[in-house]
Amino acid sequence: MPDEKKPSRDSWSSKLGIILAVAGSAVGLGNFLRFPAKAVANGGGAFMIPYFVSFFLIGIPLMWIEWTLGRFGGGFGHGTAPGIFHSVTKKNRFIKYFGVIGIFGPMVIFMYYLYIESWALAYSFFSLTGHLSQVADQTQMQEFLQAFQGLTKNEFFSSLAPAYTFFLITFCLNIIVIYHGIKGGIERLSKVAMPLLFLCGLILMVRVVTLGTVNPGRPGWDVSNGFGFLWNPDFNSLKSAKVWLEAAGQVLFTLSVGIGVILTYASYLKKTDDIALSGLTAASMNEIAEVIIGGSIIVPAAFVFFGPVEIRAVVDSGIFNLGYVTMPLILQRLPLAEILSFLWFFFLFIAGITSSVSLAQPVIAFMEDEFNLSKKKTVMIFAVAAFILCQPAVLFLGKGVVDELDFWGGTFFLVIFAVIETILFSWVFGMEAAWDEIHLGSDMTIPGIYKFIIKYVTPLFLLIILVMWFFQEWLPVILMTNIPEQNRIYILATRAGLFLIFTTIALMVKIAWRRKRLEGLI
Amino acid sequence: MNASGWIFMALSWIGILSVAAFCFVRIFKKDTGLD
Numbered sequence: 001m002p003d004e005k006k007p008s009r010d011s012w013s014s015k016l017g018i019i020l021a022v023a024g025s026a027v028g029l030g031n032f033l034r035f036p037a038k039a040v041a042n043g044g045g046a047f048m049i050p051y052f053v054s055f056f057l058i059g060i061p062l063m064w065i066e067w068t069l070g071r072f073g074g075g076f077g078h079g080t081a082p083g084i085f086h087s088v089t090k091k092n093r094f095i096k097y098f099g100v101i102g103i104f105g106p107m108v109i110f111m112y113y114l115y116i117e118s119w120a121l122a123y124s125f126f127s128l129t130g131h132l133s134q135v136a137d138q139t140q141m142q143e144f145l146q147a148f149q150g151l152t153k154n155e156f157f158s159s160l161a162p163a164y165t166f167f168l169i170t171f172c173l174n175i176i177v178i179y180h181g182i183k184g185g186i187e188r189l190s191k192v193a194m195p196l197l198f199l200c201g202l203i204l205m206v207r208v209v210t211l212g213t214v215n216p217g218r219p220g221w222d223v224s225n226g227f228g229f230l231w232n233p234d235f236n237s238l239k240s241a242k243v244w245l246e247a248a249g250q251v252l253f254t255l256s257v258g259i260g261v262i263l264t265y266a267s268y269l270k271k272t273d274d275i276a277l278s279g280l281t282a283a284s285m286n287e288i289a290e291v292i293i294g295g296s297i298i299v300p301a302a303f304v305f306f307g308p309v310e311i312r313a314v315v316d317s318g319i320f321n322l323g324y325v326t327m328p329l330i331l332q333r334l335p336l337a338e339i340l341s342f343l344w345f346f347f348l349f350i351a352g353i354t355s356s357v358s359l360a361q362p363v364i365a366f367m368e369d370e371f372n373l374s375k376k377k378t379v380m381i382f383a384v385a386a387f388i389l390c391q392p393a394v395l396f397l398g399k400g401v402v403d404e405l406d407f408w409g410g411t412f413f414l415v416i417f418a419v420i421e422t423i424l425f426s427w428v429f430g431m432e433a434a435w436d437e438i439h440l441g442s443d444m445t446i447p448g449i450y451k452f453i454i455k456y457v458t459p460l461f462l463l464i465i466l467v468m469w470f471f472q473e474w475l476p477v478i479l480m481t482n483i484p485e486q487n488r489i490y491i492l493a494t495r496a497g498l499f500l501i502f503t504t505i506a507l508m509v510k511i512a513w514r515r516k517r518l519e520g521l522i
Numbered sequence: 523m524n525a526s527g528w529i530f531m532a533l534s535w536i537g538i539l540s541v542a543a544f545c546f547v548r549i550f551k552k553d554t555g556l557d
Contacts, residue, residue, distance in 0.1 A: 015549065015553070016549075019549075044527070044530075045526060045527050045529075045530030045531065045534075046530070048530055048534050052534075052537070224523050225523060227523050227527065227531065228523025228524060228527045231523060231527035231528070231530050231531040232523060232524050232526060232527035233526050233527065233530055274552075277545060277548055277549060277552075278549075280541065280545050281542070281545035281546065281549065284538060284541045284542040284545055285542065287538045287541075287542075288538055288539070288542055291534055291535070291538055292535055292538060292539075295531075443548060443549070443552045443557075444548060
């Protein structure tokens with residue numbers, strides 16, 4: 001039974017609402033850009049073996065863990081990890097500080113994600129105004145993107161002002177949705193945006209599938225071979241530990257697990273609302289967006305226009321180049337170029353906004369739940385703080401600030417948090433209690449094998465990923481060996497800022513709990 | 523695309539769509555009281 005007196009919290013109005021909101025949080029730019037690039041680089045069709053193994057051994061279990069912990073904590077009036085962990089561990093004094101990661105992580109991602117999301121809005125606008133169709137090749141399109149980002153100047157952009165304007169519009173749109181709360185803002189947005197996203201995706205997919213051969217002189221550059229470029233399996237890749245790590249990483253990132261967002265969303269459920277089937281449904285929607293739609297647009301289209309050699313360079317050039325440089329060039333060679341280009345970037349923007357509003361929610365829930373602040377006051381504080389915190393990503397993009405924020409918020413702390421959650425759930429909460437909690441009000445019975453998987457396999461798998469990544473990929477980043485000398489001061493300043501944010505949240509947790517103790521609430 | 527590519531793509535698509543269909547049919551049945 002809940003042991004703390006709480007005012008009534010926001011809630012979801014329907015099961016479909018939370019499923020679409022969680023799917024909206026998970027479906028982001030990574031589904032349509034990162035997944036196809038990773039699959040091509042890591043064995044094509046064979047990549048799907050470690051991908052699905054990871055999906056069933058870490059993706060689905062973490063999804064269920066977060067839904068369960070979230071709903072459990074919500075019963076005690078907590079929507080974020082500090083309070084949820086505190087409730088799960090029967091009020092351990094220190095565990096709430098591990099939960100700080102569940103507020104810090106999404107906030108850090110929000111700090112740069114919003115800016116990248118605003119590029120999609122800007123490019124959808126430039127598609128309709130005809131700016132993009134005036135750019136002829138890869139080099140010019142790359143210059144267009146860099147000038148838009150304020151890194152260089154060209155005939156289109158002489159300052160950061162246009163990019164900053166779109167950042168402001170995107171910021172305001174996010175704040176409006178967040179202000180309207182779970183039911184009136186996020187659920188309403190998800191119910192409109194998700195069907196729209198799938199519709200845009202399907203239109204683009206059908207357009208790509210019906211491309212055939214666009215260059216009669218190159219009959220091999222057809223759409224079937226485009227799909228083959230992504231799907232033809234290279235079984236030798238399965239011997240590489242790197243491929244297995246990349247697949248596990250893609251599954252972690254794509255499902256939005258290990259961030260803290262699903263904990264918060266699930267905390268607005270009622271005690272007897274289903275979570276097992278809803279979690280699986282949201283995950284399967286994400287996979288449709290990623291594997292079926294994401295795998296059927298950019299790589300087959302790029303293959304048809306650029307062929308097997310150039311596409312390899314395009315894929316290796318990074319996911320932003322795929323989305324913002326290659327894709328507009330492809331689309332402008334098709335009939336109705338402006339409309340298709342608009343559709344593509346608007347599609348990315350919808351994927352972005354349903355994710356960014358979810359990233360804001362843990363901070364909002366923390367202030368509302370633990371400080372009893374009104375929605376209006378909470379959103380005002382959040383808007384001012386978030387606006388200031390977003391500035392480094394906008395102003396110092398060229399100095400590597402976004403990559404640094406992505407490393408700490410979107411990779412490092414994500415895996416750490418996933419490990420903590422899994423251990424807490426299966427070993428501290430206890431697998432028997434956890435199993436009963438998952439099935440409370442459940443519309444499906446989870447196969448019994450998952451009791452074993454969640455207790456042993458998922459934590460072990462995550463720990464292996466953590467250790468291997470630490471030595472193989474993270475250590476050079478932490479030691480800044482890959483950072484140019486002139487950028488190191490910016491990276492150090494970013495780290496100092498992140499340390500300050502983390503400490504501030506930890507201090508707020510301490511203040512909130514002291515206040516509750518004094519008021520006799522705990 | 524070679525035969526293995528088609529098989530991998532078909533199995534992935536069928537697997538994902540089957541899970542999604544199972545979920546949505548189940549939700550529909552529960553919500554409409556058919557279950």
